[in-house]
Amino acid sequence: MRRQFSSYAIGVLSLAALAFVPASAADNAAIKEKAAVCSGCHGENGISQTENIPSLAGQPDQFIQWQLVFFRAGSRKNDQMQPIVEEITNEDIRSFGAYFASLTPPKGSEDDDPDLSKKGAQVAVGRRCASCHTDSYAGTKAVARLAGQREEYLVKSLRDYKAGQRVGGGVAAMADVAYHMSDEEITAVSHYLAHLK
Numbered sequence: 001m002r003r004q005f006s007s008y009a010i011g012v013l014s015l016a017a018l019a020f021v022p023a024s025a026a027d028n029a030a031i032k033e034k035a036a037v038c039s040g041c042h043g044e045n046g047i048s049q050t051e052n053i054p055s056l057a058g059q060p061d062q063f064i065q066w067q068l069v070f071f072r073a074g075s076r077k078n079d080q081m082q083p084i085v086e087e088i089t090n091e092d093i094r095s096f097g098a099y100f101a102s103l104t105p106p107k108g109s110e111d112d113d114p115d116l117s118k119k120g121a122q123v124a125v126g127r128r129c130a131s132c133h134t135d136s137y138a139g140t141k142a143v144a145r146l147a148g149q150r151e152e153y154l155v156k157s158l159r160d161y162k163a164g165q166r167v168g169g170g171v172a173a174m175a176d177v178a179y180h181m182s183d184e185e186i187t188a189v190s191h192y193l194a195h196l197k
Contacts, residue, residue, distance in 0.1 A: 035100070045057055059145050062097065062141045108148045110195075123181075123192070127177055137196055148194065151191055162175075
């Protein structure tokens with residue numbers, strides 16, 4: 001428990017340090033070149049074509065920064081991400097946040113199960129998802145964009161939060177919300193959000 005807290009504390013302090021360092025005007029060509037390593041998994045222009053890999057395009061700047069800090073501090077774990085984040089600087093983290101936030105987000109695909117989406121919309125209202133993720137589910141500040149995200153990735157994320165395998169920022173609201181969700185609710189809300197236009 002102490003180790004998990006210290007990793008979280010390191011992440012918070014790292015992000016706080018980032019907030020107080022003035023960001024220089026990012027050289028678009030340089031950051032695009034650095035972000036090329038991300039496209040191998042997260043897709044061209046930040047839109048994933050790979051199962052269980054999230055799209056990054058259009059994610060809020062601070063959300064991207066937080067996730068990179070969590071990965072770098074070890075409070076969020078992923079075998080593919082770990083070696084990458086060990087090599088990135090605070091300036092890289094700021095640049096990646098700004099770069100991916102500037103990209104056009106993915107559009108929800110054609111809904112092949114409107115009844116499931118209707119159930120998912122009811123779950124989203126019942127679980128008050130919009131209170132953090134905004135009414136359009138586009139996210140804001142350090143809160144993720146959900147609209148148009150890969151469906152199976154949303155399912156995986158909710159299951160990881162529910163199982164305590166993934167931590168969020170702040171008061172860990174996601175773990176608390178997901179813990180009380182049934183598998184049917186997770187499936188329905190993920191379908192709804194992935195197909196949201």
